[in-house]
Amino acid sequence: MRVELINTGSELMLGFTINTHLSYIARQLAGIGLRLDRQVTVADDREEMRVAIEEALARSDVLMITGGLGPTSDDFTRDVVAELLGRKLVRDEVVAAHIAARIRKRGIRLPESIYVQALVPVGAQVLPNRNGTAPGLALDHEGKLVLLLPGPPRELKPMFDEYVLPVLEKQFGAEARFDCRTFKVVGLAESVVEEKVAPSLADLKDIELGYSAKMGEVEVRVISHLKSTADEAEKRIRATLGDSIYGIGDDRLEEVVVKLLTAARKTIAVAESCTGGTIANRITNVSGASEVFINGCVTYSNESKVRLLGVRDETLKAHGAVSEEVAREMAEGIRTSSGTDFAVSATGIAGPTGGTPDKPVGLVYIGLATPKRTDVRRHILTFDRETFKFFVSQYALDAVRRELLKQ
Amino acid sequence: MRVELINTGSELMLGFTINTHLSYIARQLAGIGLRLDRQVTVADDREEMRVAIEEALARSDVLMITGGLGPTSDDFTRDVVAELLGRKLVRDEVVAAHIAARIRKRGIRLPESIYVQALVPVGAQVLPNRNGTAPGLALDHEGKLVLLLPGPPRELKPMFDEYVLPVLEKQFGAEARFDCRTFKVVGLAESVVEEKVAPSLADLKDIELGYSAKMGEVEVRVISHLKSTADEAEKRIRATLGDSIYGIGDDRLEEVVVKLLTAARKTIAVAESCTGGTIANRITNVSGASEVFINGCVTYSNESKVRLLGVRDETLKAHGAVSEEVAREMAEGIRTSSGTDFAVSATGIAGPTGGTPDKPVGLVYIGLATPKRTDVRRHILTFDRETFKFFVSQYALDAVRRELLKQ
Numbered sequence A, B: 001m002r003v004e005l006i007n008t009g010s011e012l013m014l015g016f017t018i019n020t021h022l023s024y025i026a027r028q029l030a031g032i033g034l035r036l037d038r039q040v041t042v043a044d045d046r047e048e049m050r051v052a053i054e055e056a057l058a059r060s061d062v063l064m065i066t067g068g069l070g071p072t073s074d075d076f077t078r079d080v081v082a083e084l085l086g087r088k089l090v091r092d093e094v095v096a097a098h099i100a101a102r103i104r105k106r107g108i109r110l111p112e113s114i115y116v117q118a119l120v121p122v123g124a125q126v127l128p129n130r131n132g133t134a135p136g137l138a139l140d141h142e143g144k145l146v147l148l149l150p151g152p153p154r155e156l157k158p159m160f161d162e163y164v165l166p167v168l169e170k171q172f173g174a175e176a177r178f179d180c181r182t183f184k185v186v187g188l189a190e191s192v193v194e195e196k197v198a199p200s201l202a203d204l205k206d207i208e209l210g211y212s213a214k215m216g217e218v219e220v221r222v223i224s225h226l227k228s229t230a231d232e233a234e235k236r237i238r239a240t241l242g243d244s245i246y247g248i249g250d251d252r253l254e255e256v257v258v259k260l261l262t263a264a265r266k267t268i269a270v271a272e273s274c275t276g277g278t279i280a281n282r283i284t285n286v287s288g289a290s291e292v293f294i295n296g297c298v299t300y301s302n303e304s305k306v307r308l309l310g311v312r313d314e315t316l317k318a319h320g321a322v323s324e325e326v327a328r329e330m331a332e333g334i335r336t337s338s339g340t341d342f343a344v345s346a347t348g349i350a351g352p353t354g355g356t357p358d359k360p361v362g363l364v365y366i367g368l369a370t371p372k373r374t375d376v377r378r379h380i381l382t383f384d385r386e387t388f389k390f391f392v393s394q395y396a397l398d399a400v401r402r403e404l405l406k407q
Helices: A019-032 A046-059 A079-084 A093-106 A113-120 A154-171 A189-201 A227-244 A253-264 A280-281 A303-309 A312-321 A324-338 A386-405 B019-032 B046-059 B077-084 B093-106 B112-118 B153-172 B190-200 B226-244 B253-263 B277-284 B302-309 B312-317 B324-338 B383-405
Strands: A005-008 A037-040 A063-068 A089-091 A120-123 A126-128 A136-141 A144-149 A179-185 A208-214 A217-224 A245-248 A268-272 A293-299 A340-346 A364-369 A374-380 B003-008 B036-042 B062-066 B090-091 B119-121 B123-128 B136-143 B144-149 B181-186 B210-216 B217-224 B247-248 B270-271 B293-301 B342-348 B364-370 B374-380
Touching: A005 A019, A005 A293, A005 B093, A005 B153, A005 B270, A019 A154, A019 A268, A019 A364, A037 A046, A037 A324, A046 A063, A046 A079, A046 A179, A063 A154, A079 A120, A089 A093, A089 B302, A093 A113, A113 A120, A120 A136, A126 A154, A136 A154, A144 A154, A154 B270, A179 A227, A179 B383, A189 A208, A189 A217, A189 A227, A189 A340, A189 B112, A217 A227, A227 A245, A227 B153, A245 A253, A245 B136, A253 A280, A253 A386, A253 B270, A268 B247, A280 A293, A280 A386, A280 B036, A293 A303, A293 B270, A303 A312, A303 B293, A303 B364, A312 A324, A324 A340, A340 A386, A340 B270, A364 A386, A374 A386, B003 B046, B019 B153, B036 B046, B046 B062, B046 B077, B062 B090, B062 B112, B077 B090, B077 B119, B077 B144, B093 B277, B123 B153, B136 B153, B181 B226, B190 B210, B190 B217, B190 B226, B217 B226, B226 B247, B247 B253, B253 B277, B253 B383, B270 B277, B277 B293, B277 B383, B293 B324, B302 B324, B312 B324, B324 B342, B324 B374, B342 B383, B364 B383, B374 B383
Parallel strands: A005 A037, A005 A063, A063 A144, A268 A293, A268 A340, B003 B036, B003 B062, B062 B144, B270 B293, B270 B342
Antiparallel strands: A037 B036, A089 A120, A126 A136, A136 A144, A179 A217, A179 A245, A208 A217, A293 B293, A340 A364, A364 A374, B090 B119, B123 B136, B136 B144, B181 B217, B181 B247, B210 B217, B342 B364, B364 B374
């Protein structure tokens, strides 16, 4: 049972549009236990498309093709597939009526060429398009299922959910089912995660393990055809990694932190230098953050560290802005003035310039002030500027999370 | 001259990661007049990878493969390619030393398996990895160029720019050239941009026009095989869109703003409510921002708007936190206390909750305080929370940009 996907579009091959179809379709398929075996992108080029489709058709049981169903001169998919499968294109009057109705509703005038989208290969099943004029098409070809789907995500997604998934589940859902679980790990390097996890699962059969290093976190992925095996693997992974696992699936660290703060009825403030607002920005990306987040200050200049956070001039003079002492006073200062339970601070050298032999680019101090005490951690994170900022925000958020887990 | 790209990674084929490599690489190639002919994604599956690489190798002059160079058990690319090309893998001591140095610098302990990344196919050229441990590899195979590149974007991008592009340009740059120019437009809708641009270029031959709506901006793309045609098209597009064009190619609005501030020797402060740090974060993403950015405050609570920005209690009571008056006092307050030339502010309702009939989700006031006056603009931006925040930051940055253009 082999599934392939072809995405067509010159905008993809010129890099002007990021391909989100692969990710969307793969996740939807995983939900019914199916996997994509190959994905191919080609430009709106008739010959390139023909070759790619012919090759994929020879290999697969299910072939999905997105894009190229529109009315303009660079839309070739319908033609190429009809030709390859030896089917005539005939006008489908139901589709034509749908197109006419949509145009009427919008009150616009469109050229007659729009009705090329009503052409359907003989024997194809029409998949209605709720958000556009080009219908999807499902074709049975020598026991293989060929699906032609529209390119725009807002047209493809509802069509995929409403028509494609049920068909696939009915026809192929019983085969090749699998259970896929993802654990999100923070504070450990990818190789360390594997070193811990792999031995603990070594004796499990029918299991596929994967590791992905993301910005400031690692994803551990377990795939098994048996739920019981996936359960056992999850139990062992959780036992091995413990609190380093902050979430599963699509969880984001900032969401977990806001959820923990909300559950504990605690509030937080943020004092940022080198992160320049990244920590506050991530926290406030979470809906409901206003219940727990009081305020943040982005203090780039020394003077603003004194004025807004109450850092002492003497501390800045004695230790410099990038120091344990200043990180401590930043966190304590904003915690006191904001009247919050917690405060985090970050001061460091994002680079690419500003480093010295003593204080190199990448050096950062992260402070966490709680009602009981203030901790400051030192890290050296040698990344480009934006990655550095994100990593620091990750460490800061994780410090808050670990503190909340203790409570 | 045929160029293909293979992206490997189970996280891509399971939909956990969106593939941004295709877009990045395609754009960089376009910059030197090269186009990608096919892109393929496969999982971390040794046999699936072998078949895809073998097929692509047979078809292409340049084959780029991303991912699968890491230290974990699901990293197969190095092995598969060495086997296909019939090359032995030998330990490269320079690479091993680079890995050791990176580990030492970060002061962390990593398992010995990390050194599998020092294995290099005989005859391969090593492409240094500035942001990670796995080097890139360039192989000449029967006149074809095979490039193995790391999967994490922060490692791939600098390597691609510094090592891959120059090699490609030298070896293949003379063939199949085209001139591709992109103009970044802010403050106009995509359909409005097309309505303005298309008629002005209607009589030009050998020209391919494209429009892409991105978050808070529109890209206009012109492709021509003739420099003179591209020049003429550029002249007309600039005449038509004027100041709405903020940059070209990969320019980012925050970079343009920091550049304009630096050139004018002006400083800025930011007072954010609904954007939660997005504006400060974007400004501080720009290297050199510390020359112009003094400080920012993220004031979610009303009390913090009073305490940190000097907004008056009466104003908050009379008009509410989301109001023209509060946006004005936020901008003026932080401008005065920070002693900057400019200050921007944003107060609004990011949603999904918190709206009322009078003040719906998406309502936002953006203030700009200058030495001469304060302007406040009102918008209604109905997007999801993060898109809303980005759009507001886009409008705020554009307000600063347009003010600086006047000076």
